[in-house]
Amino acid sequence: MPYEWPPLIPGDSDEIARRVAAVLEDAWQRLEAKQREVIAKFADNPRTPYTLATLEEFKQAIRDFRQRVDQEARQFVQRQLPHLYEEGGRTAAEALGVTFTWTTFHRDALQSLAADSYADFLRRSEEAERMASQFYRAVRQAARREVPLLAAGNMTAKRAAKNLADRLAAKHKLTHVIYRNGARVPVRAWAEAATLAKSAVAYNAGTLNRSRQAGVSFVEVFDGSDCGWTSHQDPDKATGTLRAVEDAAEWPISHPRCRRAFGPRPDAQLPRQRSDGEKRSEHAYAPRAT
Template sequence: MTTPVREQRAEGDRQELTALIAAAVAQLTRTWAILHTSQTTLLQQLERIESGRVVGQTRRIRTALSEFNAAVAEFDRRARAFTERWAARDLPIAYRDGALRALRAADRDEALFTWTAEHQGAITALTAPFWADLIRRITEAVRRAQAFARAAQDAVRAASGVDTAALAAEHPLDTVIYADRARHPVHSWARAALSWQGVVTANHGAINTARLELGAEWMEVRDGPECGWVNHPDTDHADGTIRSLDECATYPSAHHGCIREFYPRPDLTGRTDIASGDPA
């Protein structure tokens, strides 16, 4: 099924999806930087107060805390607006591009894809949990920022003085905390999260189009040569195999950063002599 023309089309599709994700990662990272920048500014204000060179320090620290809280509110507004656009505009673009990729791979007219009720229902079901995950991260970031502000205010009032290095270490607002309590740089988390969401969405667009518009039962898998089917170390390697549509829908991606793609094989519809996992 692989031809030079198909390879060129596939590379173009990958570049489009990569560009979509990269732009979103950059925007989300810039938005998150509002927290870290405002935190740094507040810590610098505290250091000046500790040095004893500031007159009217009570008023200044109140102003600094007020400005920090305003920055947190601005982050919350912008991050939520980003999430709305990502779920309502960008992910549907990824889904549509996955659908068109499937049609091109099968040498079928791209006009076959339209936003039918089935596709609309599919994208809604996909984006809802992705939206919720991002909103949860944003809410957690705001909570952490507010905890930092309270800690800073308490430190100013304490007789022992302000340890700005300890505050920064205890409340790093340029990180995201994972379930295992590990802290990861915001850019790394954003790249992993948005790449996962974009790839999964695009692949579901391909899967659903193969089923609905092409009547296909099987997909050909393109993946990294060492990538397993269920997860990366799985010894059942995915690349160059045939998988049923149901299996593809179950494992649209094996891991964060996965480059898995599906190509419909309507020419195999009705075949009873093949099994999922067979070489293409």
Template structure:
């Protein structure tokens, strides 16, 4: 890894900027699908029975599929850049902040084999998550194209005299949303911001925890979090903020939920302290 080790401030401005830029670009590329869907619908609405109708349908579908292909290419490139450049920067950002919070020399952080192994595992997981969403969007776009094509053929063959149901097609195939595991649909912008913020925060916190363990040999970490946030999940009654946690506990729960503001401070000064239990107040 060659990401620099110099930081200008103690704020998470660099991490926030990375997330904002990636979110903006991801949403912009997703809009390509929405625009292509609208363009295709408008074109197919104008078709009527007659010679050459099938050729025109196929031509419009081809143009749409080209836009879908471009969407796939550009969003995959963004996911690759996020995993290869931005997440390592987030990891280093967390590492340097941890050293600074512990009043340690930030030059102690280097991309050692241990850190490289850690960031490789993180980026592999998060890259796979993003690509999975992209693939799902492509499949949904292709399903929309097939449905639109079939509906238009019914019109051009004279079997449907009322025209295609544009609103119904868009409602059944909303390309401006992402479908969660519970089948709920969420605007792409909301999903992108939530997903990339979560990935960035988890990566930065693992950078902090690993650096505390490896460079400072810290067995304990101080948790900084929202005053009402639980340790395992937000509603957990075991509140996290201002508590001391073991290195293993910190690594198991770098954050508690999407949108979590948790940060970790290495506490090597607590090594060897008798009677200390993970969860004790700092």
């Protein structure tokens, strides 16, 4: 199948996320269309050779979907992630009055991030492929075991074939990807959420690594007013707080569509040691001086 979408051009995170989601949704819709075609032909003429020939077209559609995911994921990690990482690094550098250059330190960090992001895209797509492959195996098994028995009973072979096709369609719907934990997620939704999450992590990695490279120990958190530190529901609210660079690197975002960002605070110091009688805060907090 030719790759019909134009090459990915690095840019705005939201726009790129919509593009990646559209590409993968298009590939999935083609797979859905081929499934409907298989079911329609199965109901019309369930003879084994005819059914298996049509089913092979569906198998090819699964391979096409895998190829689309692979191509788009590679473009994203090779083009968009470096762009965002550098943006984050340059933003931190400007705040510190220094420059950003692609040192070995940053290249190694980006390589690790890209490998993780690429693998995550493939893991997510595997769930979609698993569902499609289950349908493929079910139809193949029905064609070999059940079709020869369709004329048995009091209904015609045609009616029995239609009933069997309806049963296969109902059991193997491809409108959503159903994960092993039972979650039902449209392909567009998981693709967009995954892309936004990886984009935010890449930008923040650039900021944090350039800050660390400059000897900065603390960063200020910019986030939604209701967003928690380790999850959106975490009562430990993030925005406006100071966090150690290491802690920020552990929680660059708290949920897939998180808008978290960081600013280096070279002026911040470790909180003074409190006596046992004083209440110790969980983390340092210092509003930016105006």
